[in-house]
Amino acid sequence: MTPWSPATRASASGGKATGRQPRWEAAEAASPEEIATAVADTECMAANNVAGVWFAVESAYQKREIEANSEKLEEVRKAIDTSMRVAEEITPQV
Structure with missing residues (x-):
């Protein structure tokens, strides 16, 4: 900047x-x-182009963190999927 x-x-x-x-x-x-x-x-x-530079840098940081933590993030995604499936099973359909 x-x-x-x-x-x-x-x-x-x-x-x-x-x-x-x-x-x-x-x-x-x-x-x-x-x-x-x-x-x-x-x-x-x-x-x-401050917004463009900010977006590019922030995106690069996020991609790096996603790659570094992909296994943990996949575990979280699976837990959320399980929670959603259980919620759908116990919630009456209207």
């Missing part, structure tokens, strides 16, 4: 921290500064 930081600094926020700010949370309406910061933050994230 290195490119994102310079993009934010060059924007309307002037490199100020984005996100939740106590001074903004106390206000009843968004200030022009808050709106400009939110717009700059959104534009920078879109320009640098």
Whole structure:
């Protein structure tokens, strides 16, 4: 996310921290500064594909964990299948 930081600094926020700010949370309406910061933050994230990068990295982590724990996950899947089958057997059909 290195490119994102310079993009934010060059924007309307002037490199100020984005996100939740106590001074903004106390206000009843968004200030022009808050709106400009939110717009700059959104534009920078879109320009640098932050959501796409986040998704790709998160997916890779999840795939690695699934592969590393496939046997345990299969045991859990079988237990869930058994529980569902038992629940169907004892639950009256309406």
